[in-house]
Amino acid sequence: MRKILLILFALLFFPFLAIGSEDPTASWQPKFDPSGAKYTYILSNVSHPAIEGVAVGYRIRDRVWERTNGQLYVDFRPLAQLGGERDVLSKLRMGAVHGMLCSSVAAANLNDRLGLVNLPFVINSFDRLEAFRENEELFSTFQEAPLQQGVLAIDVTTYGTYGWASRTPVNTLEEARRVNFRIAEAPVNIDIYRAWNLRFTVMPWPDVPQALQTGVIDGLDHTPTTLNISRKFDIAKHYTHVDYAQGLYVHLTNKRWLDRLPEDIREIFLEVVAEESAIARQKGRQQQEDQIAAAKANGVTFVRLGEEDLQTLERMAKPVYEQWEPRIGSEYVQQVREYLKDK
Structure with missing residues (x-):
């Protein structure tokens, strides 16, 4: 069995x-x-x-x-x-x-x-x-x-750097607001998408293939490696580099x-x-890098979200930091952010 x-x-x-x-x-x-x-x-x-x-x-x-x-x-x-x-x-x-x-x-x-x-x-x-x-x-x-x-x-x-795969092109934050993104069953990620005021559906990974095919969702919050290996790029042919977290x-x-x-x-x-x-x-x-190259060869388009939109996302994420820093340890979070800011 x-x-x-x-x-x-x-x-x-x-x-x-x-x-x-x-x-x-x-x-x-x-x-x-x-x-x-x-x-x-x-x-x-x-x-x-x-x-x-x-x-x-x-x-x-x-x-x-x-x-x-x-x-x-x-x-x-x-x-x-x-x-x-x-x-x-x-x-x-x-x-x-x-x-x-x-x-x-x-x-x-x-x-x-x-x-x-x-x-x-x-x-x-x-x-x-x-x-x-x-x-x-x-x-x-x-x-x-x-x-x-x-x-x-x-x-x-x-397993790579997080961004957005979508069935339609997402070049700007305004275009992202038209997409219903699947996100993981994860507390921090839920708070992030709420703060960003983006449409999202919390969904177990096993439910994603059918939901993507039927249009229940039309976007995915994930990494190029996982998306290409699991064939999600067969349907979601567009990817926007957001690079807001490492998987x-x-x-x-x-x-x-x-x-x-x-x-x-x-x-x-x-x-x-x-x-x-x-x-x-x-x-x-x-x-x-290899999976991005393979996906491009199969017709997937890759773009980077503009710097102004990225700064907007970081600014809008302030409530997430305020909510999670006390739970993680405010001093510890600040030490990590200070150490990594120029890396």
């Missing part, structure tokens, strides 16, 4: 990847027998490993296995095999799932401080993301944010599971995660 559901999921979200394959994850199966592992790390993600920020789970799996001489097996389960993100977040807190590559838009449902990365025009470029990750003081505060829930944010990867996968780990590992195994695990996540961020940066 699980395999049937997995195949149906892949056919719905990534039909071009699933066609002709009995199991859409078949090419990512381990080349070793994990049955003899002393320790197992169950790692979940809802997306497809065609995205570099997701594929990192398999690279972590293989390197951890090699570095620990087969003692620790990272059992990576992408494609929502373990459920949707809200469900898995609950399992993570309880320890039924040990780790999760959680989308940044959903991470704020676990802890308000994790909503930092969704604030508009703060960590909104690849350079700013890397600068934030490399600042030990700022990033460690982010990492430790969900400790009260028994979870540690050990690293991040990227991240926040690698969340159950702290109790982590603490129970022998110290040497734990050190290897965290070291591999850090190394592979850094590589994945660079791969994600290149992947966005």
Whole structure:
């Protein structure tokens, strides 16, 4: 039954990847027998490993296995095999799932401080993301944010920079007001779109294909990588670079599971995660460029929202900062914004 559901999921979200394959994850199966592992790390993600920020789970799996001489097996389960993100977040807190590559838009449902990365025009470029990750003081505060829930944010990867895909061209903010954008089930994003006074529909990702085809929505708030890989550009042929946030996968780990590992195994695990996540961020940066080029070759048009409209969006987002800064930590938000303003 699980395999049937997995195949149906892949056919719905990534039909071009699933066609002709009995199991859409078949090419990512381990080349070793994990049955003899002393320790197992169950790692979940809802997306497809065609995205570099997701594929990192398999690279972590293989390197951890090699570095620990087969003692620790990272059992990576992408494609929502373990459920949707809200469900898995609950399992993570309880320890039924040990780790999760959680989308940044959903991470704020676990802890308000994790909503930092969704604030508009703060960590909104690849350079700013890397600068934030490399600042030990700022990033460690982010990492430790969900400790009260028994979870540690050990690293991040990227799936690109957020903008607008639409069925009709959107060159200006005025044109954007005519579009009904689908946005994620995420508290910060809902507040952003309210502040921007844009039409939006909060919708689970599984509902998007039909809604886009039938005209229930005529726009999407997402990244070029995800939109092209999931074939949303087949219908929404226009993309507007807004670059107001980076789409991240926040690698969340159950702290109790982590603490129970022998110290040497734990050190290897965290070291591999850090190394592979850094590589994945660079791969994600290149992947966005590649996916944009591929989309352009298929007739998708790309424009950038004008500077005046971008300044308007940033000015209109003031209520979002006022609402979320106390929840995230006002001093912390100001430290991050000051550090990144020239990055």
